[in-house]
Amino acid sequence: MKRKISSTGELRKFFLGMKKGVLHVLSRIGVLLKWALFALLSGILLGLVGSLFYYCMKYATETREAHPWLVLLLPLGGLLIVGAYRILHNEKDSGTNLVLSAIQSGEQIPLKMAPSIFIATVLTHLFGGSAGREGAALQLGGSIGNTLGRQFRFDEKDQHIMIMCGMSAAFSALFGTPMAAAIFSMEVVSVGIMHYSALVPCVISSLTAHGVALWLGIAPEQFLIAQIPGFTVQTAAQTALLAILCAGVSVLFCIALHSSERLYQKFFKNPYLRVAAGGVFVILLTLLVGNQDYNGAGMSVIARCFENECVPYAFLLKILFTAVTLGAGFKGGEIVPSFFIGAAFGCLMGNLIGLSPALTAAIGMGAVFCGVTNCPITSLLICFELFGFEGMPYFLLSVSISYMLSGYYGLYRSQKIVYSKYKTEFINRKTH
Numbered sequence: 001m002k003r004k005i006s007s008t009g010e011l012r013k014f015f016l017g018m019k020k021g022v023l024h025v026l027s028r029i030g031v032l033l034k035w036a037l038f039a040l041l042s043g044i045l046l047g048l049v050g051s052l053f054y055y056c057m058k059y060a061t062e063t064r065e066a067h068p069w070l071v072l073l074l075p076l077g078g079l080l081i082v083g084a085y086r087i088l089h090n091e092k093d094s095g096t097n098l099v100l101s102a103i104q105s106g107e108q109i110p111l112k113m114a115p116s117i118f119i120a121t122v123l124t125h126l127f128g129g130s131a132g133r134e135g136a137a138l139q140l141g142g143s144i145g146n147t148l149g150r151q152f153r154f155d156e157k158d159q160h161i162m163i164m165c166g167m168s169a170a171f172s173a174l175f176g177t178p179m180a181a182a183i184f185s186m187e188v189v190s191v192g193i194m195h196y197s198a199l200v201p202c203v204i205s206s207l208t209a210h211g212v213a214l215w216l217g218i219a220p221e222q223f224l225i226a227q228i229p230g231f232t233v234q235t236a237a238q239t240a241l242l243a244i245l246c247a248g249v250s251v252l253f254c255i256a257l258h259s260s261e262r263l264y265q266k267f268f269k270n271p272y273l274r275v276a277a278g279g280v281f282v283i284l285l286t287l288l289v290g291n292q293d294y295n296g297a298g299m300s301v302i303a304r305c306f307e308n309e310c311v312p313y314a315f316l317l318k319i320l321f322t323a324v325t326l327g328a329g330f331k332g333g334e335i336v337p338s339f340f341i342g343a344a345f346g347c348l349m350g351n352l353i354g355l356s357p358a359l360t361a362a363i364g365m366g367a368v369f370c371g372v373t374n375c376p377i378t379s380l381l382i383c384f385e386l387f388g389f390e391g392m393p394y395f396l397l398s399v400s401i402s403y404m405l406s407g408y409y410g411l412y413r414s415q416k417i418v419y420s421k422y423k424t425e426f427i428n429r430k431t432h
Contacts, residue, residue, distance in 0.1 A: 032200065035161075039201040042148060042165045043208025046141050050173025050209060051216040053118055053140065057133055060126035061296050071128035071286055071295060075279030078129075078330055081120040082271050088112050095331070096135050099142035099167065100414040103160045103189045108150070113143040120331035128295035129282060130321035131332020133174060138185075138333075141170030161198045164189075168202040169209035176213065176220020180382035182206040187375045188412070192419030221299075223306050223386055225358045231393040238353045242346065242360060243367050243398035247405035249315065249345050250371025253338060254409040254432065256319050260327030271329055278328020285321060294321040297332075298340040302365075305343040308357040314344035334411045335369065342368030359394065362387045367398040371406035374415065374431070379403075408432055 064070045090112055102109045121136040145166020149159035164185040172181035182202045186195045210220075229235055268274035286292060293301050294317050304310055322337040346364020350357035362383065370379035376399050383395040408417050410431030420427050 035201040036204055038148070038152070038162065039165055039204035040208055042145055042162065042201075043169045043205035044212060045148075046144060046166055046169035046205070047173045047209035047212025049114075049140060049144065050137060050170045051213050051218055053133070053136065054174055054213070054218055056118075056122050057125055060122050064126055064128055064296065065292070068292055070126065071283060071292065074127040074129060074282055075276040077123045077127035078275030078279045078328065079272055081123055081331060082275050082329060084119060085116055088116055090116050096138050097412050097414040099138055099163065100189050100412055102142065102146060103163050104414070104416065109143045109146040109163065111143055111147045114140050117331055124325070124330040124332050125296050127279075128286065128292060129325040129330040129332065130295055130298075130318065130337065131325055131330060131334075132297055132336030133333055134171060134335040135333030136331070137170040137174045138167050141166035141168070160195075161201055164195065164198045165201045165205040169205040172206040173209040173213040173218070176210060176218065177382050177385040178206040178210040179385055180378050181210075183381060184375060184378040187378050188373060188415060191374045191415065191417045221386060223303065223362065225306070225356070225362055225387055225391060227356055228359055228390050228394075229356065235355065235394070236397060238355050239363060239394050239397050240401055241353060242349050242355075242363055243401035244405060245349065246342060246345065246364055246367035246398065247371050247402045249341060250338070250368045250402065250406050251409045253319050253341055253368070254372055254411060256323040257326060257334065257411065258413075258432070260323035264327045264329075275329040278324060278330065281324045281328070282321065285324065289317065294318050297336045299336070302340055302343045305347040305361040306358045308347060308351070310344050310347045312348050315341045315348070318344065334372065338368050338372045339365045342366070359391060362391060363394055363398045366395050367402035370399045371402045372409075372411045374403065374406070374410050374417070376400060376403040
């Protein structure tokens with residue numbers, strides 16, 4: 001009799017548990033539908049804006065390559081950028097740092113950031129400044145996402161999710177890497193923790209923007225690694241050595257960027273004079289080098305690294321060109337230059353340590369990107385999307401080592417290191 005009562009009680013508990021679980025899932029469907037709707041909206045809008053930006057950047061790059069003399073007008077381009085920011089009362093705009101700060105706090109991102117960074121980045125590339133494009137993508141996405149959140153009267157925390165949504169969408173549209181784009185905006189804000197509440201919105205917006213970009217004819221970036229050797233003790237040791245050196249290169253790049261900005265501000269107090277001087281320095285460097293391989297984003301040079309056609313000192317020149325450009329006040333991003341630096345350094349080291357230069361260029365791109373952004377999961381995903389899954393053990397090992405050894409340096413001063421890279425310890429500090 002007792003056993004029968006006990007069995008009946010267990011059965012009742014089972015059905016009550018099932019009912020509770022079903023009701024719980026049903027109660028969350030409304031949340032899913034809400035975020036699916038707004039993520040789709042964000043993905044479509046940013047997919048269109050990101051695609052327009054992509055084609056403007058492509059036109060600017062092709063125009064400069066067809067008319068190399070345009071680099072001589074870089075100081076004028078810089079004056080136009082500073083003037084435009086002043087007209088829009090955007091002089092104190094801290095770029096991607098403002099986007100990260102807005103997610104960490106209640107700070108608002110003004111919508112005027114979107115047209116400012118759009119125009120300024122195109123001008124920088126048209127006249128030959130050394131910069132990337134993802135800084136513009138993150139700022140475009142962040143400002144438009146934040147504006148959408150305000151328009152729909154979201155609370156502060158949901159506005160943060162909309163900012164991340166926008167960042168993921170714009171990054172995905174420009175780079176064609178939806179997996180990495182979905183995770184990057186959640187991972188880059190606070191190293192050591194992830195804002196998983198934004199996972200579904202970021203995934204949907206990223207995939208949607210990627211689909212819009214494909215529909216508009218934007219092919220995703222991909223690089224071919226002709227031969228990938230078997231992963232052995234020897235190749236693992238070679239990869240570990242390369243990753244250690246890439247961590248050092250990523251630290252060097254961060255120091256160069258932040259130091260150049262401080263030096264410009266010390267010697268050129270006036271922003272117009274500062275940006276004009278920076279333009280002159282880039283012109284002189286271009287004339288000294290004798291070509292424009294280090295102006296603009298440098299995607300063509302990255303492609304050449306995979307064919308072992310890169311001069312040994314290319315990574316150092318790209319660090320110098322990018323620091324001189326961005327420190328002066330020109331606009332753009334640092335991530336594509338970090339790809340260039342990683343690919344060039346990896347290609348050099350591949351020839352020295354006896355690994356395929358194409359493979360080491362890929363390893364270098366992933367490891368340096370990880371070192372400067374402190375985003376190991378994004379770095380691994382971007383390697384898979386750019387190079388395929390066959391080199392997985394090489395990417396996994398190099399990204400993890402670079403993440404550990406790059407310390408607390410980073411591209412973005414607003415990025416927080418919440419947990420230590422070396423211990424299970426809460427530190428909550430900003431990057432160098």
